[in-house]
Amino acid sequence: MRLRNITGSREVIADSEFVVKEAVLFECPGTWHDIFGNENPIHIEIGMGKGKFIHTMAKEYPDINYVGIEKYSSVLLRAIQKMEEEPLPNLKFIRMDAEDIAKVFGNEEVDKIYLNFSDPWPKDRHAKRRLPSKEFLARYDVILKRNSRLEFKTDNRDLFDFAVEELEPAGWKAEVITYDLHSDEALMQGNVMTEYEEKFSSMGNPICKYIIYR
Ligand code: SAM
DSSP states (O other), X not given: OOOOOOTXXXXXXXXXXXXXXXXXXXXXXXXXXXXXXXXXXXXXXXXXXXXXXXXXXXXXXXXXXXXEEESOHHHHHHHHHHHHHSOOTTEEEEESOGGGHHHHSOTXXXXXXXXXXXXXXXXXXXXXXXXXXXXXXXXXXXXXEEEEEEEEEESOHHHHHHHHHHHHHHTOEEEEEXXXXXXXXXXXXXXXXXXXXXXXXXXXXXXXXXXXXX
């Protein structure tokens, strides 16, 4: 998702109380419990877009701390606007490229990772940029607690097949794999739809999902 450059979005982000600055985090990774002021588990969404999913989750589960990560200022701005309308103490944002994710979270600091409708980067030479690639799985391996889970949803079958193939070489195992999430009553329990999920499922696209661990 890339919105038009919105004038002033960088300034809004720099001033926003909801955004934790990347530079501050680089100085002292592993301090998220201090940032939230409690010891609750930390769940993150990488590539959150406008933040519909993570905002809904944070509202539903006040005893979990959520961190939404988004690369583009113009997109993050929408998530900030939503927080200004309905502030939540257990949700923070970072504007950054997730390539540096292991610099802003400590070893095994994160209790769950969500990837939702990640950009497909269809050209082979860009495979390393795909958020479920083995290169990214290696970064998640550092920050995610042992026995914790990573959940990935997409309607893009090529990206999903790629993601499944990456698991074994990267040392991850699938607990759940479905190629039609919305037809699976058990998996749909508590499913929070992302913005892209609403859009693509309403067009009739089946939604793939895996839950993985190592
Ligand atoms: N997760 C949302 C949803 O399901 O509705 C948004 C999906 S959108 C297709 C993917 C989002 O991931 C975009 O907003 C994009 O800017 C962001 N993104 C892609 N690569 C990223 C990266 N390396 N680091 C942080 N954000 C990234």
